[in-house]
Structures are given as structure tokens and as C-alpha cells.
Amino acid sequence: GAPTISIFQKPPGVIPPGGSTTICCICQCSNGKFMMYKGSHQVPTLEQSGGRAEFSISNATYEDRGSYICHYLEGDAVLARSTELEVFVEELRLPQPNLSVLPGHEVAAGAEVMFLCTTTQPSTGCYLYLEGQIQAQVFLREQGDHNFSLVQKGESGRYSCQCYTLNALREWSAVSNTLDLVVR
Numbered sequence: 001g002a003p004t005i006s007i008f009q010k011p012p013g014v015i016p017p018g019g020s021t022t023i024c025c026i027c028q029c030s031n032g033k034f035m036m037y038k039g040s041h042q043v044p045t046l047e048q049s050g051g052r053a054e055f056s057i058s059n060a061t062y063e064d065r066g067s068y069i070c071h072y073l074e075g076d077a078v079l080a081r082s083t084e085l086e087v088f089v090e091e092l093r094l095p096q097p098n099l100s101v102l103p104g105h106e107v108a109a110g111a112e113v114m115f116l117c118t119t120t121q122p123s124t125g126c127y128l129y130l131e132g133q134i135q136a137q138v139f140l141r142e143q144g145d146h147n148f149s150l151v152q153k154g155e156s157g158r159y160s161c162q163c164y165t166l167n168a169l170r171e172w173s174a175v176s177n178t179l180d181l182v183v184r
Contacts, residue, residue: 001074002079003027003028003029003080004024004027004028004073004080005026005027005034005070005080005082006022006024006025006027006082006134007024007025007069007082007083007084007085007134008022008024008028008069008083008085008131008132008133009021009022009023009024009085009087010022010023010024010089010131010132011129011160011161011173011175012129012130012131012133012136012155012175012179013127013129013162014089014090014092014148014162014172014175015064015087015088015089015090016060016086016089016090016092016174017058017061017062017091018059018093019060019061019089020056020058020059020060021056021057021058021059021087021163022054022056022057022167023036023054023055023056023068023085023087024052024053024054024074024084025045025052025053025054025070026051026052026123027051027052027070027072027080027083028051029051029073029080029118030074031046031081032072032073032074032075032079032122033072033074033111034036034047034053034070034071034072034073035071035073035176036055036068036069036071037068037069037070037115038066039066039067043055043068043126044132044135045084046051047097049094055068060089061089062089062140064087064089065088065089066087066125067086067131067162068070068082068087069081069082069083069084069085070082070086073098074108076177077092077129078104079109083134084092085134085166088172089130089162090170090171090172091171091172092172092173092174093171093172093173093175094121094124094131094164094165094171094173095119095120095121095174096119096162096174096175096176097117097118097119097126097159097162097163097176097178098117098119098148098172098176098177099115099116099117099118099128099159099176099177099179100115100116100118100159100179100180101113101114101159101179101181102114102116103117105179105180105181105182106180106181106182106183106184107154107182107183107184108154108183108184109154109183109184110112110153110154111153111154111183112151112152112153112154113151113152113153113154113181114149114150114151115128115139115149115150115151115152115159115161115163116146116147116149117139117147117148117149117150117161117163117176118147118148119146119148119163120146121172121173123149123164123165123166123167123173124163124166124173125138125139125141125163126138126139126148126161126162126163126164127139127161127162127163127164128150128159128160128161129156129159129160129161129162129175130157130158130159131157131158131159131160131178132157132180137150137152138150139161147163148163153184154181154183155181155182157181158178158179158180158181158184159179159180160175160176160177160178160179161175161176162174162175162176175177
């Protein structure tokens with residue numbers, strides 16, 4: 001079958017104006033080339049070996065917002081397309097939340113872990129990011145004002161969380177500290 005392309009932001013999250021991130025496309029492919037588009041415009045990528053292309057956004061502006069997609073070509077034939085990655089650029093007005101994990105940073109394979117995203121901001125929701133994945137998990141608030149918890153099967157990788165107000169003018173926090181979870 002056709003190869004599949006993963007597209008993701010590294011580091012993930014809503015970017016502030018002036019901030020930076022890298023859009024990565026990875027494919028189990030042989031020796032073709034990548035083309036990355038924002039809308040219908042091609043954007044320049046840094047070609048690297050091993051089926052990977054990257055596009056860096058530095059000093060982000062609102063112009064950088066939008067949908068990014070990767071095509072993988074051999075010759076002139078497009079063999080695969082990634083899903084669309086939506087990039088958001090917003091002022092980050094809320095304080096940075098703190099991310100922690102129970103029972104700890106190292107867990108056995110198949111074990112459940114509980115992520116805690118703690119913020120002093122009332123009436124917020126939060127997202128959990130795992131670097132390399134396009135979709136974020138939504139935190140639900142427990143009793144008490146400041147902790148959000150999310151229980152899921154442990155997956156190795158680099159996690160962070162980011163919170164937003166639940167009102168009409170959605171305001172965002174800075175991204176939390178990162179946390180590396182090791183599954184043994």
C-alpha cells in the first residue's frame with residue numbers, strides 16, 4: 001500500500017506571536033521527496049535523510065496560522081498525503097500550568113498513568129500534548145479548582161499541557177513544562 005505520512009508540531013501547542021515551532025513530516029518511505037503546503041502555497045522544507053521533512057516557523061505572526069499538509073512524491077507522482085495540521089498563533093495571556101504524572105516518570109508497559117495539569121486560573125479547560133501526535137487529549141476538571149486530571153495508558157514520549165478560558169474570547173496559557181514519560 002501507499003506509505004503514510006505523520007505530520008506534527010514540535011514542540012506542540014498554540015504559538016504566541018514572536019514564538020517558534022517546527023512542523024515535521026515523517027514517512028516510512030524510500031527515496032522520494034516531500035513537498036509541504038500551507039493552503040495552496042508551497043513552503044520551503046529542510047530535507048533530511050530517513051523520510052523526514054521540516055518547516056521551521058520562527059518569530060511567528062498571525063500570517064503563519066492555517067492548515068499545513070505534506071505530500072510525498074517519487075518523480076512527479078504524489079504517493080501519499082498527510083492529514084492537515086492546524087497551526088494556531090494567539091497571544092498567551094494566562095499563566096503557565098504545571099504538568100505532573102502519577103505514579104511517576106517511569107512506568108511498566110500497559111500501566112495506567114494519571115496526568116495532572118495544575119493551573120491557578122479558574123474556569124479553564126486544558127489540553128495534553130504528546131510530541132509527535134497530531135491530536136491532543138482534553139483534560140477534565142476534578143473537584144477543586146486548580147487540578148485537571150487525565151487517566152490513560154502510559155505511552156513513552158514527551159508530554160506538555162496548555163490551558164484556555166471557557167468563555168467566548170478564548171484566551172490561552174503558555175505551554176507547561178515538558179515531562180518525559182518512560183514506559184519500560
